[in-house]
Amino acid sequence: MRLVCDIYKGDKREGMYLYVDKKEGLSRIPDVLLTSLGQASLVTTLMITPSMKLARADARQVLEDIGRQGFYLQMPPTLHPLDPAVAENYKLPWSQ
Template sequence: MKRLCEIFRSSRKEEMYLYVDRARGLADVPEALMAQFGEPRSVMVLMLDSGRKLARADAAEVLDKIEQQGFYLQMPPSEAELRRRERADG
């Protein structure tokens, strides 16, 4: 499956992103989530297929969530993930 997706960055939480179908936009994202997410800032539009490599998400899972609920929410990394990054970079 392929889908043209738009990715939005949260204005309230660092490294929190929403992936949505470009044609539907944010229409399927619940109001309660948007209130926590803050002002969405578009960062990228891409053609996503299940084989595409993403930095912190599984493309097949992203596509499945968009199909099921209309969006995929990528949460910020955990403290353990941040420590692993620091060790790998340092």
């Protein structure tokens, strides 16, 4: 299976992306999700296949979710706080 997908980002949350079937656009997206995404803007269009390597998503899962619910939502990466010792080093002045 392969699918031409439009990938959108919103203006409310950095790193959140919405994958949809290009033919359907945003028509199957629940209003609550569209509201939480904010103003959606098209980032790119891709032909996705199950074996394709995506940066932060599993292509099979993307295709499955789009087929089942009309979209795949890629959440922002989880940020982990720096180790206190590393954070302390960032406060040191840099020598040139």
